[in-house]
Amino acid sequence: MIDSHCHLFDPPLAEDPEGILAEARGAGCTGVVVVATWASAWESIADSRERVRAVLPESRVAAGLHPWYVHEAPVDWENRLSALLPRLDAVGEIGLDRGERAPALELQEPVFVRQLELAAKAGLPVLIHVVRAHDLVLHHLKAFQGRSRGIIHAFSGSPEDARAYVERGFLLGIGGGLTRENAHRLRRVVSRLPPSSLVLETDSPYLGTETVPAGASRPAHVAQVAGRLAEVLGRPLEEVVAVTSSNVRGLWERP
């Protein structure tokens, strides 16, 4: 089982990363994708790659400029991110967000596109955050067809959005939202998606599950997501774990 999106070095998880990883291993995890979303965290995430893999060998590290932070990025962010790419496994999270917390889209879009370009040039996958902006993200990904791959993290769009992402070679990240009692629409959408397009995630500590409050989740809780996804898809748990893990590995096993 692989948690394709967690923030291991954000508080409170950062207090005991090794303990959190060991707990995830106990829950059946073989890897986590650790994500850094603002520039001051990039260096240390790149430095942490071997430390994380020492506990969970299938782990990967990613760094990018999250849409919420584009307006506070250092002027040399692009050079700094470029210089780190050889020590990263993915660029992310990056994306577009029409929510209230995000800065103006005019600030987000050029930064998103520049990071898509950096990743494409380096041959790295991208981890994409999308809030009420599937139309725009799909529009930009069209220009990168065949050059870009990755995960639409915490997917919660329509069946049409899902299909369009899959056609563009993207995987859909399924997280704790699926476990919530009232997530009827999401479960209906996910139940019709091909398992070959799905990956598991926690977005820990930020996103919770039905039983774990937001802000307090950990990578080990990916097991809850896996269990619920198996129910929703009507497939055996082992099969869902095997397929979603293999989907994540596929991002880095390219011919």
Ligand SMILES: [Zn+2]
């Ligand atoms: Zn995240």
